[in-house]
Amino acid sequence: MNSLEISVRRTLSPKALPSSETLGFGKYFTDHMFLASYSTKKGWYDARITPYEPLPLDPGAAVLHYGQALFEGMKAFRHEDGKCVLFRPEFNWQRMCEGAERLCMVAPPKELFIEGIKALIKVDEAWVPKEKGCSLYIRPTLIGTEGFLGVRPSDEYIFFTILSPVSSYFGGGAKPVKIWVEQDYTRACPGGLGSTKAAANYAGSLKAATEAKKKNYAQVLWLDIQREYVEEVGTMNVFFVFDNEIVTPSLEGTILGGGIRNSVIELLKSMNKPVVERKVKLQEIRDGAASGRLKEVFGTGTAAVISPVGELAAKDWNIVINNNEVGPVSKKLYDELTGIQSGQLPDSKNWLLKI
Incomplete structure (x- = not known):
């Protein structure tokens, strides 16, 4: 993927935004997700934002049989001026790279990782909570998708990211x-x-x-x-x-x-x-x-x-x-x-x- 171009297909059925009082953690997902595909023949390709929907997977996919799956956890925050920020995204990208090396997977390049997440949040920016103590949880995930039965690293991967608005685990007066x-x-x-x-x-x-x-x-x-x-x-x-x-x-x-x-x-x-x-x-x-x-x-x-x-x-x-x-x-x-x-x-x- 020489220059990062991200196609966008918006949902035709946007969901109602949940209230901050009901958020909890990981209960709600935003309208869209970011994906990019990899194969040993093509490299990284088809960076895209699509409606949040099921992933089509071959029943023989490496992730299902041999556990080639990594993920990260990070957050975006909305400031008082209305602008949104990510907290230390390069740390998460670097950790995914280290994990991918251990599991013989192919990690997404830094530009694909960070710019893909930024583009997704821009599409779903309305989901970033404004309330104090709330944030947008980000789940970048890397899985092996090649369909085969044999213990070896996959030749195909999908990197995808989903978003979830969450409330604070640690509010005022929280007990240890x-x-x-x-x-x-x-x-x-x-x-x-x-x-x-x-x-x-x-x-x-x-x-x-x-x-x-x-x-x-x-x-x-x-x-x-x-x-x-x-x-x-x-x-x-x-x-x-x-x-x-x-x-x-x-x-x-x-x-x-x-x-x-x-x-x-x-x-x-x-x-x-x-x-x-x-x-x-x-x-x-x-x-x-x-x-x-x-x-x-x-x-x-x-x-x-x-x-x-x-x-x-x-x-x-x-x-x-x-x-x-x-x-x-x-x-x-x-x-x-x-x-x-x-x-x-x-x-x-x-x-x-x-x-």
Whole structure:
């Protein structure tokens, strides 16, 4: 695809826009989607915006049989002047490229990824919420579509993006979540897919998450295969605020490094906070809670931005963190990030891209 030309076919049956009070997360989809196709013979071709509709797939498609599927999660925000912005889209494109290399897929070029998303949002701009705490969630997805039965990489791919208006996970007065420490199932192992945003990772997490919810816990805290070190919390990265340092597990191949994690580390450094990336033992967390050294725990991710943790529990123990209240570090980071995203605070790090 030498020069990016995007054809547009608009829907003949536009949907009514949902009210901000009913949004929730991932319940509604906009009127259109962006797609581009790839084959080893043609390269990338046929960049297009179409009505939101089912994808035609060969029953033998690689995505259905061999799991060649990657996706990203990102957001667009509407500022008070009415203009829309993307938050760190190059981070998401780069992560998709790294995941595609691991799964032997062909990632879309940066121009196709970013300009396709921008063009789609321009078509569906009316869906970008105006209300505080709301945003447009963006789901870029890459799948193998060649029909064949044989274990090898697909020769054909579709890159597509869908949009969903969402409300905030973390409103005023939100309570910290309760987290179950998972000691039976594991999310990833060394040499596996833990550091990629592969669809298979999420399928493998459903059993533990479902069982945790039955116990009235919002998510699970994943451990390494020895059940000794902390890795992630649910679908988010995790931070621990001790009295002398702020720690997040280092990325060593089994953890998916998120854009909000990366942003939080940059913000903490700019605040001269002692943030450290290293391996974290579960016992260190329990000892820190017992001694009072552990002040806060919070998760970071695109959907929730910052999600404070008020309780960690396992089969035979539980600990309450910061009296089950939102801590000052969590609050400060949430205010900083959402302030930058919404345009209420200056974008000193050039994280925003105007659409």
